[in-house]
Amino acid sequence: MSRAPDPVPPRRAGLAAKHRSWEARAVRTIEADFNRSADTHLIPVPLPATPGVQLYLKDESSHPTGSLKHRLARSLFLYALCNGWLREDGPVIEASSGSTAVSEAYFSRLIGLPFIAVMPRSTSPEKISAIEFYGGRTHLVELPHAVYSEAERLARETGGHNMDQFTYAERATDWRSNNNIAESIFLQMAEEPHPVPTWVVCSCGTGGTTATIGRFIRYRCFDTRVCATDPENSVFFDAYASGDRSLRLETGSKIEGVGRPRVESSFMPSVIDAMIKVPDIASLAAIWYLESVLGRRCGGSTGTNFIGALHLARTMHAAGESGSIVAILCDSGERYLGSYYSDEWLAARGFVIEPALRAIRACAEHGAPLPWELATAGDCTS
Ligand SMILES: *Cc1c(COP(=O)(O)O)cnc(C)c1O
Numbered sequence: 285m286s287r288a289p290d291p292v293p294p295r296r297a298g299l300a301a302k303h304r305s306w307e308a309r310a311v312r313t314i315e316a317d318f319n320r321s322a323d324t325h326l327i328p329v330p331l332p333a334t335p336g337v338q339l340y341l342k343d344e345s346s347h348p349t350g351s352l353k354h355r356l357a358r359s360l361f362l363y364a365l366c367n368g369w370l371r372e373d374g375p376v377i378e379a380s381s382g383s384t385a386v387s388e389a390y391f392s393r394l395i396g397l398p399f400i401a402v403m404p405r406s407t408s409p410e411k412i413s414a415i416e417f418y419g420g421r422t423h424l425v426e427l428p429h430a431v432y433s434e435a436e437r438l439a440r441e442t443g444g445h446n447m448d449q450f451t452y453a454e455r456a457t458d459w460r461s462n463n464n465i466a467e468s469i470f471l472q473m474a475e476e477p478h479p480v481p482t483w484v485v486c487s488c489g490t491g492g493t494t495a496t497i498g499r500f501i502r503y504r505c506f507d508t509r510v511c512a513t514d515p516e517n518s519v520f521f522d523a524y525a526s527g528d529r530s531l532r533l534e535t536g537s538k539i540e541g542v543g544r545p546r547v548e549s550s551f552m553p554s555v556i557d558a559m560i561k562v563p564d565i566a567s568l569a570a571i572w573y574l575e576s577v578l579g580r581r582c583g584g585s586t587g588t589n590f591i592g593a594l595h596l597a598r599t600m601h602a603a604g605e606s607g608s609i610v611a612i613l614c615d616s617g618e619r620y621l622g623s624y625y626s627d628e629w630l631a632a633r634g635f636v637i638e639p640a641l642r643a644i645r646a647c648a649e650h651g652a653p654l655p656w657e658l659a660t661a662g663d664c665t666s
Pocket residue numbers: 351352353382383384453487488489490491492493494540541542583585586614615
């Protein structure tokens with residue numbers, strides 16, 4: 285999977301100049317879109333039981349395409365354009381059934397390229413219509429793991445480009461600057477009581493966001509540590525704890541966007557200081573809790589991050605420390621009205637929200653311990 289695309293064959297002189305001016309127009313169009321966009325917010329979340337610890341959520345749902353994948357898609361397009369991998373007449377292809385395809389469809393349309401998402405036939409009609417809303421096409425395959433080879437085949441046969449988010453996420457993003465997610469967080473924290481967070485908490489799908497945050501922290505010599513959270517049905521936690529990158533699972537994560545059945549090449553354990561494994565029921569009840577304190581819905585992976593942050597806040601509080609924690613709000617819950625916020629969907633999967641929700645409230649507001657044993661790896665004490 286980590287094979288670089290074949291070099292684009294050299295063009296005749298006139299064509300090369302025409303191609304370069306198309307590339308330049310596309311880069312300027314993406315930069316102008318960025319220039320028109322505002323930064324995403326940093327939202328404080330009250331944690332009454334741990335008064336010395338301030339929690340903030342970095343709200344990535346406020347991007348034009350509704351998730352942190354907007355940043356990834358912009359980076360992947362600029363990386364591909366500046367590497368000379370895109371052409372005016374070739375489609376952009378990605379094996380994704382989720383937020384990445386939605387954001388890539390947006391950027392493809394912005395620069396006038398066709399976009400094809402290669403997805404399993406089981407993908408929900410809501411997702412297909414979100415991709416089609418931005419002008420993308422979907423190419424459905426029978427077997428879920430056939431999406432990768434099918435994306436490569438389509439790219440070869442159409443003269444298009446396979447973006448391959450799981451390989452390129454960690455390297456496409458400009459981690460030193462350019463208002464990447466980490467730089468934005470540290471700028472927005474400047475006026476807070478504890479401007480340098482003790483922890484940044486982020487769950488992993490590609491691993492790209494965690495890589496950007498971890499590298500930026502080292503580059504700017506901050507003491508902040510990175511805690512990655514992981515849902516059930518994912519190999520990241522075990523791979524981090526054991527160092528074994530060959531781990532595989534047959535089942536997929538129920539928390540959309542995070543947790544993978546294989547260790548993706550963009551997952552960088554070397555910049556992660558600790559990991560916490562979060563039970564799915566805790567992630568899901570957490571987004572119901574967040575709705576009650578924020579007045580808005582978040583996606584499941586935000587719940588995973590909130591539980592990780594709550595655990596760290598309690599650990600800091602118990603050690604008599606004060607400080608701040610920033611967790612990523614990855615996408616909005618409006619995308620999951622038919623799943624995480626649907627009583628039928630939850631009941632069909634055996635998720636009982638009410639007692640779990642009460643337990644999270646008792647923990648965040650009254651200092652009761654969480655009823656789940658959270659497995660941790662690395663050092664979660666500060
Ligand atoms: C992709 C994704 C993440 C994780 O981000 P990565 O940078 O890919 O690790 C978290 N939540 C949601 C909803 C996502 O789509």
